[in-house]
Amino acid sequence: MAGKNIPQKDTIKRRTIGYMKELNTYKKQYNQLIEVYADLLHQYYILTKEFEESGYEVVMETEKSGGKKSPILATLENLRKDIGTYSDRLMLNAKANKDSEISIKASDNDPFNKLFDGLKSG
Template sequence: MQEKMKTKKQYRNLIVREMKSLGTYKKEYNELIDIYAGMLHQYQYFEKQFEESGYQITEEYTNKAGATNQRKVPLLTAMESLRKDIISYSDRLCLNPKTLLEPPKQENKGSPLDAFLAANG
């Protein structure tokens, strides 16, 4: 049985729930969350279209000069680009294993010598 497509709002609610569960949610992230939810919804829609096309990867294309060649279908190109954006946003929102395993980046607070002296002084 095919799963029903999620709405953008359903994705948004799921993202917020996951972020709260991980302890990374802040209301200041809502705009990023909305964009990320939209990308997930869009990807889901593209995925359905790709399946319905029989997973067609290439198509014949005739250029302005009249030459006919094979080219990657635009849908697949859009999906590849969207995947990269989804990964980037999932990093920013701390929603993937990579970001959970990396220690948080520390702000530069003085020189290493100052830090050493403070710790050993």
């Protein structure tokens, strides 16, 4: 991110909708989720830049901290998890798309349908 501009939330939202349209997964009902996803990515970009500018300080070096993770690093890790969850919900990653294709291809009469459902949930 160093030296790069951080995309605005509206730019992230437009890109996300564009990607979803390319993947044939976009529905206007997802706009609220897309808004949250764009906000998460925007926060992630901002904090990543701050983390880089801090010299990648991973551990707080104060007496009181006891060697705990820096707050920026802890927040980045949480944001990564949340971004992954939202990208799954919006079917923006390969795994989510593969699971979606399996669900679409499997018919109710297919004896393996229950097997796939069991594998996905377990």
